[in-house]
Amino acid sequence: RGSSRVRNVQPIIVGSGSNTIAIAHNGNIVNAEHLHQELCDQGYTFRTSTDSEVIANLILSSPEKDWVGKIRYAMHRLQGAYSLVIMANHNLFGVRDPFGIRPLCLGVVNGGWVIASESCALDHIGASFIREVEPGEIISIAENGVDSYRGEVGRRALCIFEYIYFARPDSAINGRLLYLARQAMGERLAEEYPVDADLVMGVPDSATAAGIGYSRKSNIPLCEGLLKNRYVGRTFIEPDQRIRDLGVKLKFNPLRSILEGKRMVLVDDSIVRGTTTPKVIKLLQKGGVKEVHMRVCAPPIRYPCFFGVDMATRRELIASQKTIPQIRDFIGADTLGYLSIDGLIKAVALPKDIFCLTCFTGDYPIPVQLEMEKLALE
Numbered sequence: 001r002g003s004s005r006v007r008n009v010q011p012i013i014v015g016s017g018s019n020t021i022a023i024a025h026n027g028n029i030v031n032a033e034h035l036h037q038e039l040c041d042q043g044y045t046f047r048t049s050t051d052s053e054v055i056a057n058l059i060l061s062s063p064e065k066d067w068v069g070k071i072r073y074a075m076h077r078l079q080g081a082y083s084l085v086i087m088a089n090h091n092l093f094g095v096r097d098p099f100g101i102r103p104l105c106l107g108v109v110n111g112g113w114v115i116a117s118e119s120c121a122l123d124h125i126g127a128s129f130i131r132e133v134e135p136g137e138i139i140s141i142a143e144n145g146v147d148s149y150r151g152e153v154g155r156r157a158l159c160i161f162e163y164i165y166f167a168r169p170d171s172a173i174n175g176r177l178l179y180l181a182r183q184a185m186g187e188r189l190a191e192e193y194p195v196d197a198d199l200v201m202g203v204p205d206s207a208t209a210a211g212i213g214y215s216r217k218s219n220i221p222l223c224e225g226l227l228k229n230r231y232v233g234r235t236f237i238e239p240d241q242r243i244r245d246l247g248v249k250l251k252f253n254p255l256r257s258i259l260e261g262k263r264m265v266l267v268d269d270s271i272v273r274g275t276t277t278p279k280v281i282k283l284l285q286k287g288g289v290k291e292v293h294m295r296v297c298a299p300p301i302r303y304p305c306f307f308g309v310d311m312a313t314r315r316e317l318i319a320s321q322k323t324i325p326q327i328r329d330f331i332g333a334d335t336l337g338y339l340s341i342d343g344l345i346k347a348v349a350l351p352k353d354i355f356c357l358t359c360f361t362g363d364y365p366i367p368v369q370l371e372m373e374k375l376a377l378e
Contacts, residue, residue: 008048011087014056021059021088025052026102026117027081028307030368035077055082067091068149071138075151079366081159081307083133085115092141099157099365100135101307101356103173106146113141118171132174157356157365159307163348164298165206165269174350179209184347185297185339186213186267193337194218195293197263203280204228204252210297211267218265225259225284226252252280254287263291266333270298272311274318277331285332294333299341300324303362311359 011022029035032051035058040046044057055074062073067088081101086093094115096104107114109127116122119129133139136151159166162173169179186202186209200220202211205228215222229251264284271277281292300319305311314320318327328336341360345352358364 008050010052011085012048012050012052012056014053015060018089019060021056021086023052023056023059023087024085025050025055026083026104027097029054029078029082030080030306030366031078032080051080055084059086067093068138068140071095072149072151075136075138083117090142094133094137094139094141096133096135096137098136098151098153099155099356100153100354101157101159101365103158103162103167103171104133106130106133106139113146115139115141118167119173120168120171123170129172155365156354158354159305160344160348160355160357161270161298161305161359164344169209174354176348176350181348182207182209182269182297183213183216184349185344186210186215186295187217188213188343188347189267189295189297189337189339190214190217192340192343193293193295193335195265195335197265197291197293199223199225199258199262200265200267201225203266203268206269207267207297210269214265214267214295220265223258225255225264225287225289226280227255228252252283254283256287259284260288261290262288263293264289265293265295267295268297270301271296271318271327271331272301273316274322274327274330281332291334292332294328294331294336296336296338297344299338299344299360300327301359303359303364305359306364306368307356307358 011024013020013022015021029051032054035054039057039061042061044061046053055078058074058077059070062070064070064073071093082097083102083104084095086095092115094104094106103117105116105119107116107122107127107129109125114122114127122129134150135156136153138149140147163178163181167173167178169182171178197220200211200215200222202208204226212222268277284292301317302320304314304317322330324336341357356365
């Protein structure tokens with residue numbers, strides 16, 4: 001949580017002298033406002049507006065003497081999602097919340113240890129993957145090696161959106177390569193929502209694997225109908241709607257000679273606000289496509305995420321405001337099919353009870369304020 005300002009850039013350094021820590025955080029703390037006020041009352045000062053600094057000061061406020069004890073004290077007070085990398089004196093720590101909402105893994109390179117959110121980060125630096133940090137676990141790395149401290153774990157709630165979109169396709173989580181999981185999502189979509197069409201296209205690049213899966217299962221040829229501008233990033237997480245709209249215009253260019261007169265199956269990873277999809281469909285229609293049959297890997301997203309995916313508020317989520325036929329008409333598609341939750345779980349090929357499915361079901365793993373403000377600590 002926090003705005004896109006230089007002062008909020010991680011890692012955040014807090015403390016002084018031997019009581020200094022540097023912290024990097026993936027996730028979101030849902031009781032950060034309460035903890036922030038409590039720490040301010042105790043005399044702690046804040047220079048950022050992030051919940052990451054709240055975590056750091058909470059660790060420093062602990063009455064425990066050793067760093068593992070201090071971190072464990074903070075874990076008992078924190079509510080929400082956090083995968084952490086912490087440096088303190090000559091120690092490196094990896095910490096994952098008891099629900100395991102966000103991924104975290106351990107690797108080794110040239111005799112040294114590495115902690116990263118995703119396994120693909122290890123590949124880039126030539127490190128070897130050792131294992132994932134378990135929910136509720138603290139990994140402590142010092143000169144004498146690695147120690148593990150495990151806490152009590154109840155319900156698991158790994159974010160299913162990591163598999164659909166958030167993590168990179170060349171990462172593996174829980175032993176499942178995301179690229180293959182996304183291919184399987186496309187295959188399931190072809191089973192659940194078949195259609196007569198001439199071409200299949202996955203929206204580049206996030207739905208490329210799913211498009212391949214749909215094509216293979218349906219025996220409809222795969223194509224590249226939109227050329228992607230490699231210098232434009234993900235639009236759904238841009239902080240401002242004007243930037244999202246401009247990003248869509250700059251992001252794709254239709255290939256008319258391929259699209260002219262064709263019936264197209266368009267596969268995408270998700271529809272969040274519903275602002276990007278109509279523009280993609282209009283681009284295809286501008287390129288000469290006769291029909292657009294929209295297929296979506298994520299079931300309808302009806303509830304906001306408060307655990308580290310800056311998605312949208314509930315009133316901004318199109319599936320919380322419109323029925324599926326209304327969404328189909330709004331985006332301008334001829335047909336619309338969302339992958340079912342059961343189909344999604346089968347594609348991921350892991351037990352349903354280890355996942356957080358909140359954005360589809362509204363079943364939050366911990367109580368949350370349903371209209372939490374991202375910039376509450378500003």
